[in-house]
Amino acid sequence: MKQSGALMKSWKNDGYDVLEDIAGQSPELLKSILEGSPDTISLSDASRPDLPLAYVNPSFEKTTGYQRADVLGRNCRFLQGEETSSDDVARIRRAIADRQPVEVTLVNYRKSGEPFLNALRIGPIFDRSGQLTAFLGIQRDITEQRLRAQQDNTRNRLEALGTASGALAHQLNNLLHPVASLLSLHLPDITDANMRKDLEIALYSANQAAELSQSLLGLSRGRFEGGDSATQLPEGLLRIIDLARLMVPASMVIETSTGSLSQHLKIPINETLFAQVVINLIVNASQACEHSGRIRIDLTASQTQRIKISIADDGPGIPDADVNKIFMPFYTKRTSKKGSGLGLSVVKRIINESGGLIQVGKGLPQPKGRGFGCVITLDIPFIT
Amino acid sequence: MCQILLIDDMLPVRHSIAATLRKAGHDVVEAEDGSKGLELAARDRFDLVITDIMMPASDGTDVVFTLKSQVGGPKVIAMSGGGSGISADEALQMSGTQADAVLTKPFTNEVLIETVHSLTAR
Ligand SMILES: Cc1cc2nc3c(=O)[nH]c(=O)nc-3n(C[C@H](O)[C@H](O)[C@H](O)COP(=O)(O)O)c2cc1C
Numbered sequence: 040m041k042q043s044g045a046l047m048k049s050w051k052n053d054g055y056d057v058l059e060d061i062a063g064q065s066p067e068l069l070k071s072i073l074e075g076s077p078d079t080i081s082l083s084d085a086s087r088p089d090l091p092l093a094y095v096n097p098s099f100e101k102t103t104g105y106q107r108a109d110v111l112g113r114n115c116r117f118l119q120g121e122e123t124s125s126d127d128v129a130r131i132r133r134a135i136a137d138r139q140p141v142e143v144t145l146v147n148y149r150k151s152g153e154p155f156l157n158a159l160r161i162g163p164i165f166d167r168s169g170q171l172t173a174f175l176g177i178q179r180d181i182t183e184q185r186l187r188a189q190q191d192n193t194r195n196r197l198e199a200l201g202t203a204s205g206a207l208a209h210q211l212n213n214l215l216h217p218v219a220s221l222l223s224l225h226l227p228d229i230t231d232a233n234m235r236k237d238l239e240i241a242l243y244s245a246n247q248a249a250e251l252s253q254s255l256l257g258l259s260r261g262r263f264e265g266g267d268s269a270t271q272l273p274e275g276l277l278r279i280i281d282l283a284r285l286m287v288p289a290s291m292v293i294e295t296s297t298g299s300l301s302q303h304l305k306i307p308i309n310e311t312l313f314a315q316v317v318i319n320l321i322v323n324a325s326q327a328c329e330h331s332g333r334i335r336i337d338l339t340a341s342q343t344q345r346i347k348i349s350i351a352d353d354g355p356g357i358p359d360a361d362v363n364k365i366f367m368p369f370y371t372k373r374t375s376k377k378g379s380g381l382g383l384s385v386v387k388r389i390i391n392e393s394g395g396l397i398q399v400g401k402g403l404p405q406p407k408g409r410g411f412g413c414v415i416t417l418d419i420p421f422i423t
Numbered sequence: 424m425c426q427i428l429l430i431d432d433m434l435p436v437r438h439s440i441a442a443t444l445r446k447a448g449h450d451v452v453e454a455e456d457g458s459k460g461l462e463l464a465a466r467d468r469f470d471l472v473i474t475d476i477m478m479p480a481s482d483g484t485d486v487v488f489t490l491k492s493q494v495g496g497p498k499v500i501a502m503s504g505g506g507s508g509i510s511a512d513e514a515l516q517m518s519g520t521q522a523d524a525v526l527t528k529p530f531t532n533e534v535l536i537e538t539v540h541s542l543t544a545r
């Protein structure tokens with residue numbers, strides 16, 4: 040009671056008074072604040088070379104997996120690794136040299152090697168005489184947030200695409216109806232054989248366009264608008280593949296086989312989420328094949344209330360050493376800022392939430408090489 | 424040969440349906456929205472009214488309900504291809520309970536003639 044009264048009094052002055060009071064009268068409270076902080080706190084000694092860590096709180100230990108004893112006396116850069124952007128590190132370096140505060144979001148690694156996205160803030164700490172004494176670092180693991188944002192972003196895009204393609208399909212249908220209807224109405228009256236042939240080709244094209252427009256309509260119809268928590272197979276998968284075809288170059292040949300599926304089944308994944316999974320995998324395969332290759336999608340039901348969907352390509356495949364890394368967030372072989380490396384993390388998350396499993400294996404034989412491409416197999420329970 | 428009133432807001436669509444019906448030997452009067460259609464229906468006698476359901480000015484569902492609430496009124500076909508976010512089946516759900524037949528757009532000339540024939544042949 041006495042302590043908090045003292046705090047309230049000096050609050051009106053300035054921050055230092057508060058801290059001095061706390062430090063002087065109740066060092067225990069100061070300690071509890073740091074130790075109990077839900078944010079990760081780290082402090083580096085500015086008076087020693089290379090800014091060794093002088094203090095880290097329990098949150099830091101929890102987030103990074105390192106114990107205090109592992110890290111005190113070391114520069115915090117041990118958290119960095121393969122996927123850490125050197126531009127981001129350079130920004131920190133410059134800010135520290137300039138004694139300026141800095142905010143950077145970068146890939147760091149826990150002691151286990153697992154990557155996480157660290158929203159890091161570092162600020163210089165000056166004492167009352169203006170002397171730089173320390174740097175304070177506050178870290179926040181925003182991996183989960185980023186994955187969710189990625190997932191939401193894709194979902195919004197799919198939903199917008201569904202809505203737009205639905206509207207487009209209706210307009211197209213209304214425009215195509217007169218073309219097909221009037222051509223087929225008057226074709227029988229055309230006596231000139233050559234002219235007939237020409238108009239038959241026109242009619243054929245109009246009918247093909249109408250069919251395409253019908254499949255666009257299949258994409259909308261509220262199917263990508265949340266709601267239903269299940270996807271119907273094979274229809275849902277075929278619809279998604281139609282959509283994915285529009286997202287990869289025409290030089291990618293996509294073959295589908297659902298032959299061995301005798302009944303219609305449902306899997307416990309919302310169709311929008313399932314579309315994200317399948318589209319991510321197809322786009323990855325297309326990228327691996329450098330947009331010219333073959334993708335084969337097989338749907339098979341196994342005896343044990345589970346369904347297997349495999350997406351195989353004839354690209355370069357994945358080296359054995361990398362197989363375990365590809366599902367980790369931020370792992371990407373795509374250079375520059377093009378790949379977020381979150382595609383497969385989102386896939387894994389969606390599949391695991393439905394009680395499904397993912398396996399990686401050898402895919403289709405490469406057209407020229409002696410090796411095999413990659414196959415990703417989803418093994419998902421179905422609803423009965 | 425029947426007297427047919429055709430209501431559709433899209434001119435090319437209306438024109439091609441009317442042409443198909445005329446070629447099959449029917450007399451067709453065209454209207455571009457539901458209220459004009461109802462005016463025409465009140466003035467003249469038709470064997471059959473074919474109306475689009477989703478039209479901007481006045482909805483085809485009104486046409487179906489008005490005509491079907493009259494005793495001895497014409498036969499009615501409701502047609503729709505749906506709209507943004509609405510499937511053809513959903514669009515036709517309401518009027519489908521009242522109409523004598525529904526046509527889901529797109530339909531072929533053959534289906535149109537067949538449907539008309541099945542309602543008007545006696
Ligand atoms: C208090 C403090 C906390 C830091 N925390 C992190 C961190 O959590 N993750 C990280 O990648 N770098 C962190 N750094 C930055 C690195 O320690 C280092 O300053 C940075 O890598 C730039 O220097 P370098 O280019 O010599 O490595 C922190 C630095 C300080 C002073």
Ligand SMILES: Nc1ncnc2c1ncn2[C@@H]1O[C@H](COP(=O)(O)OP(=O)(O)OP(=O)(O)O)[C@@H](O)[C@H]1O
Pocket residue numbers: 319323324327352354355356357365366370371372373377378379380381382383384413
């Ligand atoms: N079919 C495949 N063949 C070969 N390598 C693949 C295949 N699919 C994924 N990979 C490898 O796995 C890495 C991670 O894939 P992931 O989808 O998670 O990220 P990304 O495709 O690089 O980025 P993003 O999906 O955000 O655009 C890829 O960069 C690639 O190296």
Ligand SMILES: [Mg+2]
Pocket residue numbers: 319322323382383
């Ligand atoms: Mg990807």
